[in-house]
Amino acid sequence: MQLGTMAWRTLMRNKRRSVITAFSVGFGVLLSVTFTASGDYAYTNMINTSAVMGLGHLSVEHPDFRDTPTLDKRLVDAEAVQQRVLQISGVTGALVRIMGQAMFASGAKSVGGAFIAIDPAQETPAHNIFLRTLIEGQCFSAGEDRGVVVGAKMAEKLNLRLGKKLIFTMTDKNGELVSELGRVSGIFRTGDDSVDGGVVLLPLDLVRKALGYEPTAASLVAIFLEDHRAAKTIQGDLAQLWSRSKEITVLTWQESQADLAGLIAVDQLFNYLLQFLVGLVIAAGIMNTLLMSVMERQREFGIMMALGMMPGQVVRLVLLESCWLGILGLALGVVITTPWFLYMTRIGLDFSGQIGTDYSAGGVLIDPVMKFRLYRESAMWIAWAVFFLTIVAAIFPAFKAGRMTPVENLKQG
Amino acid sequence: MNNTPLVQLENVSRIYQQGKLQVAAVTDFSLEVQCGEFSVLCGPSGSGKTTILNLIGALDEPSQGRVLLEGRDLAQLGRSDLARLRRDRIGFVFQSYNLNPVLTACENAEFVLALQNIPHAQRRQRVMAVLAEVGMAELAERRPDELSGGQQQRVAIARAIVSRPAIVLADEPTANVDSATAAAILELMERLNHEQGVTFLFSTHDQRVMDRAHRLIHLRDGRLERDEVRG
Ligand SMILES: Nc1ncnc2c1ncn2[C@@H]1O[C@H](COP(=O)(O)OP(=O)(O)OP(=O)(O)O)[C@@H](O)[C@H]1O
């Protein structure tokens, strides 16, 4: 007769009570998966969206560029950096870009904004949200040295159409103002007004010449990863690679997009807190069930202890009962969560009616469709939390059972 | 162990604290039990029978005096030593609800052997032999709620003797069964005493049980009234 079997049979003695308690655990799993998986999905989405808006998951820059982004700070040999980065596994793309501020003017009107100078031969819609959201025209081609792509809002403000002239003025590497002329080859609309009214894509070679940059120089190399969670590790590897160079630094998306990282951290904290509270309520339920069961069985414990069972074995028996309850709860949780989870990973809930399609937070457009995605470590985390809570909930009842003397117990019943 | 009595109680008192009231359940009680005895503690309700059995069984501690089992003072032993002593040297049969309801008759009977970590196959073999001895081999796979009161007591007796303890303590083992069953249970214990030399000490206030005892220890108000040894 093993204690584990005995614990299971004891649990099944009051089937209804045990199953109800296990269901509360299962319901906790459902809630926990809902919170965690919607978070995992939304955060991944936000991080990846933010990455394709210019800086990637990691960006290699001049160390001072982040704090004072003037155009004299640059990577002199950005192409070499790019080639090196592309050899690292987990990297899906590395793009040489120049990013900065400029004045854009057409005819009588002018507006300030940001430019991203790109090499059209290398850029793809996968790594560039603006190429993905073109509504008119197309990206300038490699030979087209004066093409520009503007946002729909800016096109409206400056009265631009395809083929129209756009003059942009920026400060070169020596601090001198320089102006260049471009022609609109495409218009994009991301849905975020501030982006659509303030971002312009320019040809890399043209901007290099205008700023007086070396032929391989750029302000950054944007790195894209298969999985954004690898950012910290790859940052470490790269930092080591260039540890001797004072001109190169590597930033993760958390560092270059502190607003977004903060937003996610706060949201995650609330998420955890909520789950913790749900867990507490469920643990209280488990404790109540076990305590009732222990109190009902005082005479049984008394007899087992009279027969020579050690207090430690009594404690173990009750802990095992709780383990079974946790396992049963987890199993029920998987059963009730799976259909919901599958629905949410495949179809999801569309909130575009409530929040619209142009809702943004932390400078990033939010997908109005709520979907699930559960990282393996999140799933493991939930399973461990369930296990941990059931054990914690059992400690008091178990010691209550083990602490009593056999005579006290024999008196009962 | 030659001349050492199996059980020795030396001027034992047990006083219960009930709120501000002190209840003397046993007062200045001395007793010796030898190996192979078939003895009965008798007396009216409240005379201290259960209290004395609990003291001998290392389930309770005296307020005064000493309790020795095979010459060892129980007061010198810690909690787990006492548990080990009960497991290895003492068999218990209680009045009712003796068996664990989630275990079969067989599993109940082998409970003590399992606590002793005896391998499964050996355990089964010994338990089935003893269950046959008490006439319960056929019903070995039944749960307690599928057994009559008398059958449950037989299983409890099997559980008490299977580990070959020095003494079996039985608190009113026949109180909850009809007289025919009581007679059968008594006969079983007598036979085990006679054939296997198991020492029995039990309590009762049933005259028919007392008639079969070899020694009658009469109690009144927690004191020894009369110690009567029969042929
Ligand atoms: N835990 C306790 N607290 C207070 N008093 C107790 C306690 N246990 C027993 N007593 C008292 O001690 C006395 C002896 O009790 P005990 O149970 O030993 O008697 P008994 O001979 O076994 O009686 P019965 O035949 O009814 O089982 C009784 O007066 C009883 O009320």
Ligand SMILES: [Mg+2]
């Ligand atoms: Mg009694």
